[in-house]
Amino acid sequence: MLGGTSSAGGNASVELLITHGVGLHARPSVVFTRLAKSFPCTIEIEVNRSGLWLNAKSIVKVMGARIRKGSTLKIRAHGLRAEEAIAVLEALFVNDFAEERPHVRGA
Incomplete structure (x- = not known):
């Protein structure tokens, strides 16, 4: 996390x-947009400080943003x-999207 939440x-x-x-491949993108849709407020995302804000409730917009590991993602809600x-x-x-990690067995 880069910065905490702020509100006003x-x-x-x-x-x-x-x-x-x-990054946000298909499964995490679906989980993210479904969760965003569960709130009545407007939610938008900006990737890598591009200045372009996208509807976080749109799977097409979120997947189209091609959010990769190492990207900076800003989420805002109103x-x-x-x-x-x-x-x-x-x-x-x-x-980490509650994804299970494979267990590593000791040698």
């Missing part, structure tokens, strides 16, 4: 460093439950 009057944002092995939305979406990244 129904606005919140967070900036994250993508550490997931292959409206009802914006702070909660940012906290939950940030946790998704921090928990």
Whole structure:
């Protein structure tokens, strides 16, 4: 994570460093957009400080952004439950999308 959440009057944002092995490939993108859609606020993403904000509730926009490992992702929300939305979406990244890792056996 690069920066914590900030908020003011129904606005919140967070900036994250993508550490997931292959970035936001199909499965994490679906999980992310479904979770974003569960909130009534507007949620947008910006990749690598491009200045281009995309609808985080659109699987087409999120997958089209080609968010790779090492990318910087800023997520912002505006409206009802914006702070909660940012906290939950940030946790998704921090928990690496709850993907199981293969167990490594000792030699």
